[in-house]
Amino acid sequence: MNTRTPARRILRTIGAGAAALLALSACSSSSGDTTTGTSGPPELSGTVTVFAAASLKEGFEELGARFERRHPGTEVTFNFGGSDSLAAGIVNGAPADVFAAASPRTMAVVTDRDGTAGPPVTFVRNQLQIATLPGNPHRISSLEDLTGPDLKVVLCDEEVPCGAAARKALDAAGLELEPVSYEQDVKGALTKVELKEADAAVVYRTDVRAAGDKVEGVDFPESADAVNEYPIALLEDAPHARAGKAFIALVRSAEGRKVLTGAGFLEP
Amino acid sequence: MRGERRVARPPRRPKGSRGAPLPLLLPAVLGLAFLLVPLIALLLRAPWRGLPEQLTGPGVWEALRLSLICATAATGLSLVLGVPLAWLLARTEFPGRGLVRALVTLPLVLPPVVGGVALLLALGRNGVVGRWLDAWFGITLPFTTAGVVLAETFVAMPFLVISVEGTLRAADPRYEEAATTLGASRFTAFRRVTLPLIGPGIAAGAVLAWARALGEFGATITFAGNFPGRTQTMPLAVYLALQNDPAAAIALSLVLLAVSIAVLAGLRDRWMRAT
Numbered sequence: 320m321n322t323r324t325p326a327r328r329i330l331r332t333i334g335a336g337a338a339a340l341l342a343l344s345a346c347s348s349s350s351g352d353t354t355t356g357t358s359g360p361p362e363l364s365g366t367v368t369v370f371a372a373a374s375l376k377e378g379f380e381e382l383g384a385r386f387e388r389r390h391p392g393t394e395v396t397f398n399f400g401g402s403d404s405l406a407a408g409i410v411n412g413a414p415a416d417v418f419a420a421a422s423p424r425t426m427a428v429v430t431d432r433d434g435t436a437g438p439p440v441t442f443v444r445n446q447l448q449i450a451t452l453p454g455n456p457h458r459i460s461s462l463e464d465l466t467g468p469d470l471k472v473v474l475c476d477e478e479v480p481c482g483a484a485a486r487k488a489l490d491a492a493g494l495e496l497e498p499v500s501y502e503q504d505v506k507g508a509l510t511k512v513e514l515k516e517a518d519a520a521v522v523y524r525t526d527v528r529a530a531g532d533k534v535e536g537v538d539f540p541e542s543a544d545a546v547n548e549y550p551i552a553l554l555e556d557a558p559h560a561r562a563g564k565a566f567i568a569l570v571r572s573a574e575g576r577k578v579l580t581g582a583g584f585l586e587p
Numbered sequence: 588m589r590g591e592r593r594v595a596r597p598p599r600r601p602k603g604s605r606g607a608p609l610p611l612l613l614p615a616v617l618g619l620a621f622l623l624v625p626l627i628a629l630l631l632r633a634p635w636r637g638l639p640e641q642l643t644g645p646g647v648w649e650a651l652r653l654s655l656i657c658a659t660a661a662t663g664l665s666l667v668l669g670v671p672l673a674w675l676l677a678r679t680e681f682p683g684r685g686l687v688r689a690l691v692t693l694p695l696v697l698p699p700v701v702g703g704v705a706l707l708l709a710l711g712r713n714g715v716v717g718r719w720l721d722a723w724f725g726i727t728l729p730f731t732t733a734g735v736v737l738a739e740t741f742v743a744m745p746f747l748v749i750s751v752e753g754t755l756r757a758a759d760p761r762y763e764e765a766a767t768t769l770g771a772s773r774f775t776a777f778r779r780v781t782l783p784l785i786g787p788g789i790a791a792g793a794v795l796a797w798a799r800a801l802g803e804f805g806a807t808i809t810f811a812g813n814f815p816g817r818t819q820t821m822p823l824a825v826y827l828a829l830q831n832d833p834a835a836a837i838a839l840s841l842v843l844l845a846v847s848i849a850v851l852a853g854l855r856d857r858w859m860r861a862t
Contacts, residue, residue: 401830403829403830403831404830471712471730473812476813476827476830478827478828478830478831478832479827479830498814499729499730499812499814500730500811500812500813500814500818501812501813501814501815501819501827502808502812502813503808503813503823503826503827507808507809511729511812514707514708514711514713515711515712515713516707516711516712516713516729516730517730
């Protein structure tokens with residue numbers, strides 16, 4: 320069945336390769352249908368790409384939907400993840416318009432390389448809370464209660480922001496706490512409590528709020544010493560700078576604040 | 588992958604007319620480059636000067652030691668449970684055997700994190716089985732070294748089972764039959780005849796399983812958590828170091844790379860001499 324000459328085979332291979340390339344380039348150009356306003360006035364269009372800390376998910380999705388409704392023709396796509404890996408992505412050339420980080424340190428990764436168009440601004444703050452089982456069966460009422468020997472407590476690893484904040488709060492309280500695990504992110508810590516594998520975790524208020532009635536939140540005074548600030552900035556190489564700027568304006572508006580405080584964040 | 592061993596060698600083809608044709612050679616070289624360049628990049632970007640310092644931190648050896656112990660224990664457990672399972676699949680007939688075989692290989696394609704979640708739901712403190720372990724024996728597995736071993740076994744055992752089953756299928760069952768007709772029980776026949784016969788297959792499967800267990804990340808961090816010295820294996824240490832200290836992550840990666848290469852080099856002579 321194979322009677323073709325090598326030359327023909329090579330041609331076929333090249334043809335297939337070319338077709339694949341064409342398909343690829345078609346894909347990439349369709350996603351970049353940018354636009355600088357067709358008629359001039361504040362008509363916005365195009366896709367705003369927002370890289371945002373995972374903890375912002377619920378609030379930002381709500382704001383994204385409102386933004387799209389207000390500006391027909393626009394689309395807001397999100398990339399939620401750990402602030403560190405998002406920052407690394409941006410520094411390495413990921414095409415994004417807006418970066419909202421969970422800590423000034425991670426934002427600094429981008430600003431250090433002049434990656435933002437203008438200085439970042441703090442738009443919300445997040446405070447720690449103890450997440451415990453529904454009904455608080457172990458009667459946890461303070462950070463100190465977590466140091467009891469019979470409790471299984473998980474913390475975030477100190478390499479990630481929620482872990483660094485927890486460490487700060489523990490140090491402020493002068494407490495030693497040996498957790499059963501240092502989780503790789505805040506959701507990982509919360510999940511262990513939701514599944515009842517751990518009795519308590521130190522996480523953000525926003526995560527407790529998002530988990531609904533699967534966990535119960537306990538405030539503790541030392542959390543005031545470890546409040547996380549969330550900076551937001553338009554990126555230097557933003558493909559859709561105008562729309563990106565408009566999205567940031569929405570986030571920082573009274574309306575945006577209301578949505579975010581509804582999700583458990585504190586005013587900046 | 589095994590199995591060719593006992594098949595008669597195909598007749599030698601006349602030595603290929605010329606070199607490989609271009610449409611094969613080009614993608615082949617690209618494929619090779621794709622697999623090797625990232626590893627070379629790791630070597631190029633390694634912080635060689637700071638390396639001794641990075642690697643002498645106590646955390647590194649703790650993580651490496653734990654990795655080696657857990658991977659070895661997981662391999663042992665896989666052997667104890669996996670070889671009989673492979674025998675069952677290869678040598679007996681029972682209804683639904685095809686389905687069982689498919690299920691055995693499921694962890695091969697399942698994302699490891701999903702495996703971790705499933706383990707948590709089964710063996711966790713509040714899990715389907717784990718609840719009773721806790722109530723009756725006071726055993727809880729999550730957040731323990733035993734949990735790491737179980738997570739690694741879950742992910743690695745299918746490699747062993749598949750490898751051993753393949754070898755068993757290729758091995759002639761008539762030796763066992765002969766042994767049983769001579770009065771040996773089926774178990775004795777398995778122990779004295781089959782086992783030595785499929786030794787190389789078992790060894791190859793065990794090395795594969797060990798290597799897979801050593802690299803396990805998703806199921807481990809999901810089921811066993813991350814605590815230095817207890818459940819923090821090398822891959823976990825690499826991932827977390829990457830958050831703040833890429834140089835440390837690269838240094839740790841180099842160690843894992845070196846260990847993996849050492850394993851493959853050790854393997855080459857005995858089991859990897861393909862065809």
